[in-house]
Amino acid sequence: MRIGLFSKDMGIDLGTANSLVYVKGKGIVLREPSVVAIQRDTGQVLAVGEEAKQMIGRTPGNIVAIRPMKDGVIADFDVTQSMIKYFINKALRNRTFLIRPRVVVSVPSGVTPVEERAVREAALQAGAREAYLIEEPMAAAIGAGLPVHEPTGNMIVDIGGGTTEVAVISLGGIVTSRSIRIAGDEMDEAIIQHVKKAYNLMIGERTAEEIKIEIGTAYPTGEIQTYDVRGRDLVTGLPKTVRITSEEVYKALSEPVSAILDAIKGTLEQTPPELAADIMDRGIVMAGGGSMLRGLDRLVSEETAMPVHLADEPLLCVAYGTGRVLENIDVLRRVLINPRKLS
Numbered sequence: 001m002r003i004g005l006f007s008k009d010m011g012i013d014l015g016t017a018n019s020l021v022y023v024k025g026k027g028i029v030l031r032e033p034s035v036v037a038i039q040r041d042t043g044q045v046l047a048v049g050e051e052a053k054q055m056i057g058r059t060p061g062n063i064v065a066i067r068p069m070k071d072g073v074i075a076d077f078d079v080t081q082s083m084i085k086y087f088i089n090k091a092l093r094n095r096t097f098l099i100r101p102r103v104v105v106s107v108p109s110g111v112t113p114v115e116e117r118a119v120r121e122a123a124l125q126a127g128a129r130e131a132y133l134i135e136e137p138m139a140a141a142i143g144a145g146l147p148v149h150e151p152t153g154n155m156i157v158d159i160g161g162g163t164t165e166v167a168v169i170s171l172g173g174i175v176t177s178r179s180i181r182i183a184g185d186e187m188d189e190a191i192i193q194h195v196k197k198a199y200n201l202m203i204g205e206r207t208a209e210e211i212k213i214e215i216g217t218a219y220p221t222g223e224i225q226t227y228d229v230r231g232r233d234l235v236t237g238l239p240k241t242v243r244i245t246s247e248e249v250y251k252a253l254s255e256p257v258s259a260i261l262d263a264i265k266g267t268l269e270q271t272p273p274e275l276a277a278d279i280m281d282r283g284i285v286m287a288g289g290g291s292m293l294r295g296l297d298r299l300v301s302e303e304t305a306m307p308v309h310l311a312d313e314p315l316l317c318v319a320y321g322t323g324r325v326l327e328n329i330d331v332l333r334r335v336l337i338n339p340r341k342l343s
């Protein structure tokens with residue numbers, strides 16, 4: 001029997017938009033949308049992940065596809081627990097192991113003790129022998145390779161789907177932080193509202209996300225791009241196509257982008273001067289899918305007068321961070337939430 005069969009320690013990035021599972025020694029083995037489809041009357045879980053995402057906006061009345069973590073909090077315990085169990089079981093390929101795995105789960109910062117317990121219990125019920133929690137910005141910073149243990153200031157800005165988390169980390173702890181519920185989803189919503197107002201056209205979340213990724217920008221580049229958007233005319237009720245420009249999208253995104261900038265500036269204002277000086281030297285590191293919005297790094301750098309670096313793989317940082325913690329659990333124990341209150 002191969003040793004690998006005995007344990008499959010894993011890290012889970014429980015994101016509002018996507019969840020990822022990192023298995024020790026293997027890397028990222030699973031990446032699926034944080035979506036669960038349930039039967040409305042019985043509450044029975046019908047599908048999780050990719051399969052459930054396909055159902056969004058397309059379900060008959062008695063089935064609902066929900067994102068249980070949508071606003072950066074655990075809106076629905078039972079559904080979140082089902083989702084965690086599904087991801088763990090899928091990563092274990094539904095096999096049982098002689099030695100059950102250790103699991104590190106990253107959660108939005110500011111989860112309540114009740115939410116913490118729900119996540120821990122879900123991991124234990126799914127077969128974990130120990131379940132540890134880590135705050136998302138800490139995991140992102142570790143995943144981005146920041147020296148979180150050193151007595152120096154590191155600033156991480158993690159812009160996900162539901163939340164933007166800004167944190168200054170030193171000596172393995174979060175010194176000051178801010179979390180706002182404005183991130184990628186709000187950018188999509190701003191595009192939906194703009195298209196509705198300017199063209200009387202109704203578009204869905206997925207179309208808005210495509211527009212954002214294709215032609216969205218936080219910093220005007222001078223080069224105008226266009227995108228043909230298909231939606232439903234609010235007046236005639238019929239399908240219609242309009243052409244929108246990157247300039248328009250830039251303007252539509254200005255509100256959520258300003259809110260993110262304010263969160264960064266506000267956190268910097270509360271940072272002790274020595275740590276702020278370190279950040280000035282080392283720069284701000286941005287991670288999370290939302291940080292990939294074109295020109296956002298440049299805008300943040302201009303507005304804060306600090307160097308800004310985009311992490312290597314912004315969408316994978318948090319999952320890599322949970323993986324690094326697993327690989328060095330004894331060294332990194334200090335970065336976990338209440339590490340002593342285990343299983």
Ligand SMILES: Nc1ncnc2c1ncn2[C@@H]1O[C@H](COP(=O)(O)OP(=O)(O)OP(=O)(O)O)[C@@H](O)[C@H]1O
Nearest residue numbers: 015016017018160161162163184288289290292293
């Ligand atoms: N190239 C891109 N440009 C702009 N936004 C992008 C790009 N690629 C992905 N995104 C956005 O990134 C967001 C998802 O990021 P990520 O997977 O890091 O979030 P999450 O970890 O699930 O959420 P959270 O951190 O809030 O829990 C989505 O809003 C998505 O539209």
